[in-house]
Amino acid sequence: MTEESNMSELLELVKTFTQQGRPVGVSQIASRMGIDPTDARRLVDLAIKSGFAAEASDVIELTAAGQEFVKKHREEYLHQRHFHRGSLAGRLRGFFEGRVTDWHGHWRHHGFDDESVRGFYRSMQDYRGRIEETVPLTNLGRGDRCTVVFALGGHGMVRRLAEMGLTPGTEVTVVRSAPMHGPVEVSLRGVSLALGRGIASRVLVKPATDNRSPPLPGA
C-alpha cells in the first residue's frame, strides 16, 4: 500500500469513529487497519505533521484540513466509481479531466441537477462507514447479494427508493439485468423491482462476502 492510500484510510477511519461519537486512538486504528501499532503511530504522527489530524489525551480528531481531505477523497472515489469505471474511455476522460477542483460544475457535467448535487454533498457529509467497501448496484452480477448503504441523487428519487423498500441496510439480491445497459431487476422484502440503469448505478451497496462473482473493479 502506498503512503497516500494509507493516509486516506486512516483519515476515513477517524471520520467514521468520530461520526459515531466514539473516541479513536492509535490502538483502534492499528487493529482496524490490520497494521502494527508502531506503524499506526508513525502514520498518525505523519497525519498530525501534515495538519490533517490533532491528538489530545490519546484521542485523535480531524482538523479542518483533514475534513477537507476526506471530503475530496470521497468525492473523487465516488466519481471514479460512477463515471470512469475502469473502461479505457473512462480512464482517458479521467486523465484529461485531471484533478477536478470545481466539483459542483463537474457533477452537473455528469447530469446531476443542483438538488442532487446538494443531496450528494449531504450524503457525503453524513456517510457513515468505509466508502471503499461500497460499489454501485450495477457492478454486481446475477444472483449476488448485497446490503444497501445509501442512494445518491435528488431528494425525490432517494425518497422514492426508500418508499419502495430500498432503505439503508436492506438486503437485496440481484435477479437479472437487461442487456445493453438496460435496467436491473432486484428482489428485496419479498418483491421484485426493476430499476433503470441510471438509478441502479446511484444505489451504493456493500456486496455480501460469499457472492459467486467478485464485484467489477471499481476505480
Next chain:
Amino acid sequence: MRAEKKLAVCLTGNANVGKSVIFNQLTGLNQTVSNWPGKTVERAEGTLHFQGYTMKIIDLPGTYSLSSYSADEVVSRDYISVERPDVVVNIIDASALERNLYLTIQLLELEAPLVIALNQIDLAAKKGITVDAEKLSEMLQVPVVPTVATSGIGMQELLSKVIEVAEKPGKAPSPKHGREIEQRIGNLEQALKAGLPRLCSRYPPRWIAIKLLERDEDVGKHVEAEGGTWILSVATEMISGIEQLHGEPSSVVMASERYSLASRLAGSTVRIVSPPRVDMDQRLSEITAHKILGYPILAGILGCVFAVVFIAGGAMINILDGVFNGVLVPASEALLSPVLPPIFAQMVSGGIVWGIGAAVTIVLPYIVPFYILLAILEDSGYLPRAAFLMDNVMHKIGLHGKAFIPMLLGYGCNVPACVGCRIMETDRERFLAGFVVTLVPCAARTVIILGLVGRYIGMGAALVLYLFDLGLVLLLGRLAFRALPGEPVGLIMEMPPYRTPTAKSIARKTWVRTKEFVYVAFPFIIGGSVFLQFLSATGLINVLADLMSPLIESWLGLPSVTGVPLIFGVLRKELTLVLLADIGGTFDFSRILAPVQMIVFAIVTMIYIPCIATIAALAREFGAKRALAVAALDSVLAVFLGGVAYHLLSLVM
C-alpha cells in the same frame, strides 16, 4: 322496508394485490368509472347492499405510499383525510407482507378507520408462505380478514368487519417511531394543536407532524396557508437534527423506521412452511426477461397480437359494414328524404347514421380484439417484462420502459394510448409519451399502408414505410425530449409474478375500456361527420379543396381530387381510402394514383393531424392548447415530409 343506512367505503392497496378483483367481487356490474375532479386519475365507484346497509365503494388508485410523489398518491390521501370515508379497506398481498405493510402503517398514521384484507393467501400458500392473520390483527389492533379475491373467499366476512368498524368507531393506535423521532413528533403535535387548531380539526395533528418531518411539500403548503410559518421553521430545525443524528435525509429515516416496523410485524406473523423452490412463475420470468431470448419472444407476442387483431377485425368489418352501409344508411335516407329538406336528410343519414356506422364498423372491430388481447397481456403480468426489456430503447427518447406500454396501445388505437400515458409519473413524461404515441401508426393507418402501398407496390415498400415511421417516432421523440424542459425520470417499477388471467376479469376490462372509448370517441366522430356533411352539402368543401389544391398538386404531386379525402381523414384516417375509392369511382387505386403518389399519400395520412378522437383524447389528458399544438405540428410535418418524399422519389421512380 326500513331506510337503509349509508356507508362510504374505500379500497386501498399496492398495485397488483388484487384490489380491482375485490372491487369487482363487491360491486358486480353496479360501477361507474370517471375521473377525479381536476386530475387525470381514474375513479371507480360502485354500490353494494349488505345487511341493511348501502355501501358506496370507491376504488382508490394502487399506490405504494401516501407521500405526494404522484397524482395517484395525492388523490388517495386527500380522499382518506378530507372526505373521511366510514371505513378504509386496505388490501395487502400475503406473499409480500413486509412491503405491503408499509402502506398500512401510513394509513394508521393517517388514523383511518381500517379493515385489512389479507389477500392472495392461496398464492402465498403455493409459495410455502402462511400468515397468522389473528396475530397480525392483534399486533396492529385492526381487523384482518384472510381473502382469496379471485374465488370470492372471505368477502362476506370482510363486509361484516367493515360494518363492525363503521358501527364502533375508535381508532387503532398510530404506529410508534424511534425514540428521538417520537419525541419530535410529540413536540410538533403540541405546537400544531396550540397554534393551528383549524388545520388540526381537518387532519390528525400527529399525521401533520409526521408529514412535516418528512418534508412533505403538500402538507407544508397547508401549514403555511394557515399562518404556521413559525411551525415550519421549528420543523426545519428538527429535521436537521434528525439528519445529523442519522446521516440520511429525514424522509429516508422515516421510511426506514416504517420498514423496520413492517419487517418486525412480518417477521412475527409470516411462517415459511416449505423452502422456496423454482416454480412456474420463475421459469417463465427467466425465459421472457432473458437477455437474448426475451427479444424474439417479445417480437413474437406482438406479432401474434397484431395478426389476430387484423384477422379478427377484418372479418368483423366485412360483416358490420354490410349491415350499415348496405342497409341502414340507404334505409334512413329513403325514410327521411320525403320528410326533411334534402340538406337535413343528407346531414342525418350521411352524418349521424353514417358516422355511427363508421365508428362501429371500422373502429370497434379493431379495438375490441385489441382490448381483449391487451387485458390478457396485462393480467398475465407480461407487460412489465416488456417494459423491462425496452427500457434502454425508450431512454433514447427520454422516456423509461413503462412508456413502451402506451406505445404498444398506440398500434391498436391512439385514443386508449393517450389515456394509457397516465402510467408515467410526471407531467412532462406523460406529455412526451402522449406526443410520441400520436405518431405511432394505429390500426387505421396500418390499413392505409397495407391497402395502398402494400397491395399495389409490395409488402417490402409497406415495411419500409413502417420502419420510416418508427425512425420518425424515435427522432421526434428525441427532439421533443430535448425541447421540453425538465429532467428525465428513471425507471422504478415492480415486477409482479406471472398469473393466469381469468376470463371474467378480461371480459370486464374489455367492457369498461370499450365503453370509455365509445364515450370519448363517438361524439367527436359523429359530430365531425355531421359537420363535414354540412360542408359538402353547402359546397364549402370544394372551396376548401380548391384552396388546398396548389399545395396538394404542386408540392405533394397528388391529383387535386385527393384534397377532399384528406380533409375527411381528420375524422378517421381510413376514411381517406374509402373516399378516394368513392371519388375515383373505383376500388382499383392504381387507376387513380401512380406508385409515387401512393407512397406520398400514405406518408401524409400516416403523419398528419391525428384523427379527431385522438385530438379529443389529447385535449382531455393534456389540455386543448397542447392538443392543438401537437395536431398543428404533425400536419406541418406531414406536408413537409410528403413533399420531400415526392420530389426525391420522382427522381428515382
